[in-house]
Each structure stands twice: as C-alpha cells, then as structure tokens.
Amino acid sequence: MTRMQDIADKLGISKGTVSKALNGTSNISEELQKKILETAIEMGYTKKLRRQKDTERRLCILIADTEYKEPHQFAYDIILGFRQMAEPAGYEVDVVSADDSLQKSLSYDAFMLQNQYMGAFVVGFNLGSPWMEDFHSCRIPAVLYDNYVPANPHIAYVGIDSNEGMELAVSHLKQLGHKNIGYLSSTLGSYVMQVRHKAFFQTLRQAGLSADYARARSAYLISECVERYLPKLLDMGVTAILCSHDQLANAAMLQCQQLGCHIPEDISIIGFDDLPFCAYISPPLTTIRQDRLQLGKSAYYALESLLNQIPIGTLLLHAQLIVRNSTGEVKIK
C-alpha cells in the first residue's frame, strides 16, 4: 500500500508537502500540486476507510444531465436514499455537478484525491461521458447508477432489472391481447437505453411475438421521437407502444390524442420509471416502477462494500409493473 512518504521519496520532497497537496491546502504551487496528484495516482495511493476520522469521511454524488433538486424530479429520491444511509453512518456527502468540462479538466482519480472524497455515487453519465473511460482502471471506488463497467474491482453497477421490467410490460400487453407492439426510446447513447432496447426484442421473441426491428425507434429529442416515429408505428398497425421512460410516454400520449387516437381504446401506452406525475395525467400512465429511494440506499450499500474490499459488481432491484388506465384490451378490428 502506497503511503504519503513513498510519494515524497519518489519526488524528493517532504511528506508535509505531499500531505498539503493531497489534503487540498492552497499554499503550494498549482504545478507542484498537479505533479504530486499525478504521482499519487500512478503509485496507486488511495485514502483508506480505517485511517479516516469521522470528520474526514467524505463521499460525493457526481451528477450529470439529470434533474434532482425537486421532489418530482427523477434523481431526487435516489439522492435522498443515498444520504439517508450515508449521513447517519458518519459520512459527509456532497452533491457535485460533474459536467463534461469538469470531466475533461482532470481524471476521475485526481478529482477525488484533490477533494478528499473516499468514494463516489455516479448518476446520469452516458457512454460518451469522459470519465466513463477512467472507470475501467480507476482506484477510488465508484458506484455507477445504470452503467456497467466490468473487470474493475473498484466499480459497482446499481439499477433495476430492465430485462425483468420489459418482461412484465410485454406479458401485461400480451394478456390484453396485443400482438403488434412498438417501442419508442431515447437515444441509444446510454448503457441502460441499450439494455432496454435489446431486452425489448428478446422479450418479444420469448413471448412468441413478432420482433420486427422497424417497430423500435429512437431519437435524442422527445419531439423527434413522437412527431416523426410515432405516426410510422401507427401506420404499421401497432396496438401498443412501450416507451423507454415516462416523459416520452407522456409526450407519446399527447401526440396520439392530437392524431385522434383514443387511449387505451385505440392504442395502449406503457412508460418506464413511475415518476410522480404518472398517476395524475390523463389517462393515468401504466408504467414500470423503479424504487428510486431503495436504489439510492442500495447504492450506499454497494459503495460501503467497495470501501471495505467486498467486491460487489452488480446490484439490481426488482422492477414492478404499475397498471393504470393507459393500457387496455386490444380492440378487435
């Protein structure tokens, strides 16, 4: 295990200077601090749990491209669940906006060391986020929400079982008599969207239903998805549409209504996530629930495990089908 003295010896400086750099004191030059950080990372230096006093135990939630400040927003409960576990256990938790410019300015390990964070819970990163590459070889533990990075024992993946969610949705529609099912998805530039896209076809095949690739469409913008692709699905005769997330399902319902289709008489719609608004729209949305509070708590459990050298790799919660009024029996034509 690398100690501060080892770093000092390698650079020919005092241990005190190394300590200053690693503890973020500002009275050394930026250049020297950078050199010390880089050397520390190269030598595999990490802060160890047992060495920290309570006042020094700091974790961060790194968040990008996700709304979390209001109770109705996606990541609010995820963050709440994490804090509800971490803070009583004696950790200080910072929520840090990790935009691309921060990620490009220094490596993940360097950021964590510089800010004295022992571990991170990472929310909202997509496959193109600069630090996703770092997570393949980083030394400081990180738990990734909805992102999977194999073969690094310092990384864990937490989410719900998207395959199970898709299976619940398709099985519900099949029971209602639907055979022609379409899928609308957000861009496939994120891990979880790729998983759900693949799960859609796999589940249809397992259910003995037609799994035509033309029936699944994705786009970065919700407007493009519903204005351009939804009419195409209707033209193909689909009687039900699964959506990769609730906002998209809501937009799809509005678009259907504008096109004169009644829900669920003419077309059934299913969302994914069960955001608070789903119960209040018209008609209330059938969707796949992610228990976001428990996801946050599970993320803390995974991070605490990694900090204690327990090699958790993947922790998935059960998905749950919430049946409301946006799905109904297929109309016999």
Place this chain on the structure above:
Amino acid sequence: MTRMQDIADKLGISKGTVSKALNGTSNISEELQKKILETAIEMGYTKKLRRQKDTERRLCILIADTEYKEPHQFAYDIILGFRQMAEPAGYEVDVVSADDSLQKSLSYDAFMLQNQYMGAFVVGFNLGSPWMEDFHSCRIPAVLYDNYVPANPHIAYVGIDSNEGMELAVSHLKQLGHKNIGYLSSTLGSYVMQVRHKAFFQTLRQAGLSADYARARSAYLISECVERYLPKLLDMGVTAILCSHDQLANAAMLQCQQLGCHIPEDISIIGFDDLPFCAYISPPLTTIRQDRLQLGKSAYYALESLLNQIPIGTLLLHAQLIVRNSTGEVKIK
C-alpha cells in the same frame, strides 16, 4: 395481510388449531394440517419479521447436489459466510438437504411454513429441480445461488459475474497470443452453465476471435467430457481450453498429460471457481476466483433485504483472474 384468524374463519375451525398446524405441533391429524397449510399458502400467509421473537427467527440453507461438509469442498465457505452474518444477527440457521424426493413431496412454501422458516438460501439447484417452478410464484423469501428467476419480488439471485469471469479469462489468453480457444463444460442443465456457455461465445466475438460452436463441448460426466471431447478440441488445433469449473480443468490437465501434451507449453488450461486444490496441483491451475465467503455473506444481505421488503433482485460479485502456471504464451508453430 392474512392473519391466522382469517384462515380459521375460512375453514370454520379455531385459531388455536390453525396455530398448531402452522407451528408444527403434532397433536392434530396429518390431513387437517395439510388442509390448513394449503389454505394458508392460498391466502398468502407468511411469517413476518417484526412478529418474531429472537428465539423464533429461523432461516434455512437448502442444499442439493453440492458438497459442503469439508473446508476444501465447494459450498463450505458459502455456508460459512452466510452463517457468519445470520447467526450474530439472531437467526437460527439449519442446513437442510433438499433432494428431489423432498421437493416432490410438498411445495416450497408448504415446506417453509411447516418448518417455521422465514426465508431460505438455496444452493446447488439445477433447472430441473422441482422447486425451481415454485420459485416463480412463492411467497416466502428465497435467495438462489447461481439461479435467476425474474418477476417474483420474493426471490433474489446471488452469484459472481460469469460474463466478467469469461472476459478476464479470454483477455488473459489473448494477451498470451492464443487465437484458437476451446471450451469444455459441465451439462447445460443448470442456469449458470448456460450463462457461462453463452458468455464464452460473446466474449470471443468481442475480442475479435473466431467463435466456432464446434469448439465448445459439454457433458454430464467429467470423464465423457475429457475422454471424448478433449481430443476433438486438440484435433481442431486449439491452443487453450477454458473449463466451466475447476474439477473439469483438473481432469482435462490429466488427460492432456496422458496424451503427451505439456502444460502450458503445448496447451493452456483455465478453470473456474478457484477451489483450494488449484494451487497444489501440477502445474498449479490458472482460474477465475469466486469469493465464496463473500458470496455467502452477500446472500444473507439479500435475504435480510427481502425479509424487510427491499426488492433486491440480483447481486453479483466481481470475478477475479488468478494467474498460475497452467497458462503460458502460445508456441509458434
């Protein structure tokens, strides 16, 4: 929530008689006990955690087709890890041999209720085990080692990440220059063997290597695997063989040596599990480690979560590559 009184009302008997049946007292007729148990299951009766006194909190480890009594055997550490967590937390843990005749004699829920177990950790079941069907709809929590049953919130799956293990093994062989890699596997009648078999081909494709189906062979008996299929793989020019578990890898090494092949000069062999013997055979076996003690502890965490209505579905630990002397650089022919 169903109470004993509800069951009594439905059957027109006293609550005391129901209590006797559910608490295993023997002074009621076998026929009546069976009727009460069946009604209790039909009505969704389960023992709740918060109702139990410490002396009444009982869990079981249901084990089939797996050796566990000696420290060198596969499931010893798994069971030890589970007990190391469960017993200090106040649970009594029974290890129960769950052979097919027990499983055929009554349903899983009935067995659990009759014996007053609040939850089970299930080890060594294959896809044909009678209770595997029950796990799709059972009410009493069960954590399955190496078996996945979706869409039942009372079931969780614990194991290591076999995809990651396969990736580590193939990547190691690729770095040593191997391009023609074969796979020998136990029968594909178990979930985890199916996962590893599929992962083998997927990993080869991702690594840009030929993924010829003829290079993967499986058989129920180790002897059939190594006597019949290993020579076929050698004839096809493979320079390395992955094995689905360590005992098979050990038998494959002995067979290679009998055929005059040197390990690792002529052929590299990799196992799976890292059983204690792997370090002591000749040559010591390169293998993928399952941290079995932590797997047992994680299984307890998952079961405790299910008992507390936290819907854990899947918990996978990281696989780890242990490099010993049964793998080496490919010989240039």
